[in-house]
Each structure stands twice: as structure tokens, then as C-alpha cells.
Amino acid sequence: MHIEKIDNKLSAGEHIPGLVDLFLDEQSSDKSLVYTEFFPNIHKHFANEIQQLFTLGTLYGSKGVSIDLVCSQPSDIYYEICPKTLQSLPKNKIKYFLQNYNVIIHDYVEGSWWFNMSITPVEFIRSLNILPRNVILSTTSGDNEEVKELNIKSGFFPLWLIQQYSEIPLDIEFNFNPKKLALIPARKARSSRVKLLAKIYDKKLLDDCDWSLVINFNEDGEVGEFFTSPALSHKRFNLMETSDEPYIKNFFNRYRKELPKVFEEIPNNSVADCRFNNASWLGSYNYYIATEPALEGSIHATEKTWRGMGLGLPVITLASAGFNTWLKSLGFKTIGDFDHLAWDERIFAIVDFLQKPIDLEYNESVARHNFNLVHDKKFILSLINIPE
Numbered sequence: 343m344h345i346e347k348i349d350n351k352l353s354a355g356e357h358i359p360g361l362v363d364l365f366l367d368e369q370s371s372d373k374s375l376v377y378t379e380f381f382p383n384i385h386k387h388f389a390n391e392i393q394q395l396f397t398l399g400t401l402y403g404s405k406g407v408s409i410d411l412v413c414s415q416p417s418d419i420y421y422e423i424c425p426k427t428l429q430s431l432p433k434n435k436i437k438y439f440l441q442n443y444n445v446i447i448h449d450y451v452e453g454s455w456w457f458n459m460s461i462t463p464v465e466f467i468r469s470l471n472i473l474p475r476n477v478i479l480s481t482t483s484g485d486n487e488e489v490k491e492l493n494i495k496s497g498f499f500p501l502w503l504i505q506q507y508s509e510i511p512l513d514i515e516f517n518f519n520p521k522k523l524a525l526i527p528a529r530k531a532r533s534s535r536v537k538l539l540a541k542i543y544d545k546k547l548l549d550d551c552d553w554s555l556v557i558n559f560n561e562d563g564e565v566g567e568f569f570t571s572p573a574l575s576h577k578r579f580n581l582m583e584t585s586d587e588p589y590i591k592n593f594f595n596r597y598r599k600e601l602p603k604v605f606e607e608i609p610n611n612s613v614a615d616c617r618f619n620n621a622s623w624l625g626s627y628n629y630y631i632a633t634e635p636a637l638e639g640s641i642h643a644t645e646k647t648w649r650g651m652g653l654g655l656p657v658i659t660l661a662s663a664g665f666n667t668w669l670k671s672l673g674f675k676t677i678g679d680f681d682h683l684a685w686d687e688r689i690f691a692i693v694d695f696l697q698k699p700i701d702l703e704y705n706e707s708v709a710r711h712n713f714n715l716v717h718d719k720k721f722i723l724s725l726i727n728i729p730e
Contacts, residue, residue, distance in 0.1 A: 343395075343396050343397070343420055343728065343730055344396075344400070344418075344419045344420060345360075345361055345396050345397065345398055345399070345419070345420045345421075345422055345446065346362065346399060346401055346402050346406065346419050346420070346421055346422070347360055347362040347363065347399060347402065347404070347405075347406035347407070347421070347422055347423075348406055348407065348408075348409055348412070348421050348422065348423040348424075349402075349405060349406035349407055349408050349409075350374065350406065350423075350424055350427040351374075351405075356374050356375070356376045356426070357374050357375055357376065357426055358375075358376060358377075358424045358425065358426065358449055358451050359375045359376070359377070359378055359381075359450065359451065360422040360423075360424065360446070360448045360450065361392065361396060361398060361422060361450075361499070362398050362399040362404055362406070362422065363378070363404060364378075364381060364385070364450075364501075365384075365385060365388065365392040365393060365398060366393075366398045366399040366403065366404050367385075367404050368385045368386075368389075376451065377451045379566075379612065379613075379614035380614050380616075380617050380645075381501075381505055381508075383508035383509060384501075384504050384505055384508045386508070387507065387508040387719075388504055388508070388719075388723075391719070391723055395723070396728075401419075407421075409431060409435055409436075409439055410435070412439065412443065413435065413438050413439055413442070413443075416442075417443060417444075418444065419443075419444065420444040420446050420478070420730075421443055421444065421445055421446065422445075422446040422447075422448050422480075423445060423446070423447055423448070424448065425447055425448075425449055425463065428463070428466070429466065433470065436470070437470050437472050440467065440470070440472060440474040440475070440477060441472050441473065441474060441475055442475055443475060443476075444475065444476045444478075444730075445474070445475075445476070445477050445478070446477075446478045446497065446728065447463050447477060447478070447479050447480070448480045448481070448497075448499075449480075449481050449482075450480070450481060450482050450499055450501040451482075452642070462487075463477075463479055463487070463494075464479075464487060464492070464494060467492055467494065473492065473493065474492060474493050474494065475493065476493050476495075477493060477494045477495070478494075478495045478496070478497045478728060478729060479494060479495070479496055479497060480496075480498070480499055480728050481497070481499070481642075482498070482499060482500060482501045482502055482643065482644075483498075483640060483641055483642045483643070484498075484641035484642070484643070484664075484668035484671075485640055485641055485642075495729050496729075497727060497728040497729060498725065498726070498727045498728070499727075499728060500722060500725045500726065502643060502644050502647075502648055503643075503648045503716060503722055503725070505617065505645055505648075506617075506645050506648040506649050506652050506716065507648075507716060507719065509617055509618065510619055510649075510652040510717075511621075514621075514624060514717075516625070516654050516709075516710050516713050516714070517624060517654065518625040518654055518655075518705070518706045518709050519625050520625065520626060520627050520628040520702075520705075521626050521627070522550050522551060522552060522626065522627050522628070523547060523550035523551050523628055523629065523696065524542075524550070524551045524552075524553075524627055524628065524629040524630065524631055524658075524696065525551070525552050525553075525623055525626075525627045525629075525631070525650070525653075525655065526538070526539065526542075526551055526553035526554070526630075526631045527553070527605070527616075527633065527646065527649070528553055528554055528555045528633050529554050529555065529616060529633075530557075530573065530574060530579065531555055531556070531557040531574070531576075531581070531582065532579060532633075532635070533579070533581045534636050534660060534685065535555070535633045535660070536555070536579075536581050536582055536590065536593075537581075537686065537689050538631070538633065538660055538689050538692065538693070539555060539593060540587075540589050540590045540592070540594075541589055541689060541690065541693045542693055542696065543589070543592070543593045543596065543597075544589040544592065544593070545693055545696070545697060547693075547696055547697070552605070552627075553603065554603055554604050554605050555601060555603050556568070556574055556601075556602040556604060557575075557576050557579060557582075557602055558570050558571070558574045558575050558576060558602070559576050559601075562575050562577075566612050566613050567612065567613070568604075568610045568611055568612050568613060568615060569610070571613055574602075605620065607620035607622060607623075608620050616645070617645060619652070619653060623653050623655075624653050624654055625653070625654040625655065625709070626655075627655050628656070628700050628702075629655065629656055629657075629677065629696070629705075630649075630650030630653065630655035630656065630657050630658070631650075631657075631658045631659075631660055631692070632646040632647040632650055632658070632659050632660065632661065633646060633660045634646055634647060634660060634661035634662075634665065635661075636660070636661060636662050636684060636685060636688075640662060641661070641662050641664060641665050642661075642662075643661075643665075643669075647659060647669075648716055651674070651709075651712040651713060651715070651716045652713065652716045652717065653713075654709050654710070654713040656677045656705040656706075656708045657676070657677065657712065658677050658678055658692055658695070658696075659676070659678075659681075660688065660689065660692060661688075663681065663682055663683060663684040663688070664681060665681065666678070666681035667681055672725060673721070674711070674712050674715060675707075675708040675711045675712060676708070677695075677705070677708055678691070678692065678695050679695075680692065680695070
């Protein structure tokens, strides 16, 4: 598959990086591309393999090509386009583009469309009243967006798994020797994460866990800054301050003066430092709780899930319903019997599970299986599925 990038310079704002941005050159100079600071090592570890799977940017490079130029000549090339750029184009141009070319609409960073488009790509394409030639919706998520009557297929690229493989040392050995109950990198004070930590505290289990929770109680600061990013503002995540639930109020009263709470073992200078791991975490917990975004009807695995597996820990997933079923379909093993649940029901089921006797033998078998997979480059590459 030959992939070229549609130039995003004519559309205002930030843009989600695609495969050309991430794997053609070692470091993109395009400052409008978001989250690229999370992926400083993936080019070194995966560029050769990805460039063998795909022909990337040989005609137009990392700058990309203007949609006006593309629409002036026939082509069987696949053109990848950021969802924000897609929505910003004049409708007459995007109609012609979708009707006559192979198009990859990608969101590898957020893994779904809720952050980058006011409506989903399928809804957007339906609203155009056209029949596209061939559209691939390619993400890091477990969503299946295939719509045959619109020639829309679903693609999968495990970017965050690639990112974690590139961050965890390749020479580490599996060694499951848990000393504490759980490692819980919550960071952003989303309601689901606050409720999880508060309920664990309510059950008197939090002292046996290592956890983080970062919230900015002051004025909004600089985008990307570890402690004062606007994404961490208490104005956005105010459950601890507003909830009347006794277990949440008790948690907040106990830890208010300790927030923001971070892992001192890793750098805490910019948001991108969240990608780091520490050798002391390897195999040292009975569980790792992946606090994934819970999106209604959408499955998205960020670095959180793969980090736990890479650290040789059994992973419990605070995520959308069906998340574990999706992980199993990829070949991974999971912990807990609550995958039919979401939101508060899943949170409370996880806490109930943490109170049960620990099956060390089973936990170790799950952790070892997943550890081996996420440290296997050949396996990771086999998960890539961008259909022609």
C-alpha cells in the first residue's frame, strides 16, 4: 500500500499525526502535530518495519500534498487525512476527494473520533450524500466502523502499544514478585478515576496501592505542562469538590493537601513524561489498574493498558464495556469478570474484585503471557490491519 499525506497547513488548529508523520522522518518539524512528544523512540524501533509494510510519502514527503493537486489527477495511491483537516475542507472538494480516491481517515492518538470531530466520520460522510470510492477509518481502537454500503472499512494500528514497546527496555526479564496490591496511574482526575480511588480508600485498600492523581486547583496554565495544563483544571474535573457522596468526600478530605499526587520515580515536567516507567514497578504488584477513557460505545486502549502488560503485571481494565473481549480477540489474557459492565458498575465491581483472595498462580500466568506478547515485535506488527 502506497500512502501519501494530505497537507494540513490550510486548515487551522492542531492536527493528529498519521503514519507519514510518525514513520517517514525521525522527528517531524511540524509544530501543529499534537502528541508527537509522546513518541520520540518509535521511529528508531519501528520505522524500518513500517516502511516495509507501507510505501510512505515517497512523492510528497512529510509535508504532504495539497488536496487541490490530488483532485486534479487520477491516482490509486492511498491518501491519509487527519479528521480535523477533513472537516475543515470545503464540502465540494471533500465530496470529489472521497468519491474518486482511496482515503484513510486516521486518529491514532485519541483512538476514536469524539475529540477531533463534532460528528463521527460515518455520520459526516452520510451527510454528504455521496458514495465514496474507498474509505478506511484507521485508529488505535477496537471499534469496527465498517459500513459496506458506503465503501467504508475499519483499520487498526497499535500505536500506543508500539510506543510502550519503545519505552520499556528490551532486555528486561519477567519476574513476578508482588509486594503491594495495585499500581494505579490515574493522573487526570476524571470522575471514573476519582470514584475508583475513593472507593478503594473507602474499603481501606488504598494504603496498599501506589497511585497518582494530578489536578490543578489554581488558574489554568500552559498546554503540555505537567501540573498546570488546562486539561487538568478543577473547573473541568470538579467531582471531588462538588460530590455529596460520603466516600468521595472522605477521600478528598484525606488527600486534599497531598494533591497533585505523582510518582516521584519518574520525571514530572511535561505531560509527555507520562510515558515513562520505572524499573521498581516491574512485577511488584498483584494488579495494575488501567484507567482508560470510558467512551460510550467506543473501545480505546492508550499507553495505560500496554504499560501494565509491559511491566509484567496482571491488568485490570477500568474502561468501556467489551474492552476485555476486544483484548482477548487480539490474543491477550484478562483479569476479572466484569467486562459486561461500564461506568460506576464496573468501578464497584473492580473494587469488589480487589477484596477477594488473590490467585497468585493464575495472575502470574496472565502477566507472563501478556508480557511476552507486548515485548514481541513480530507479534505487534501482526496486529496492524489497514485493509486495501
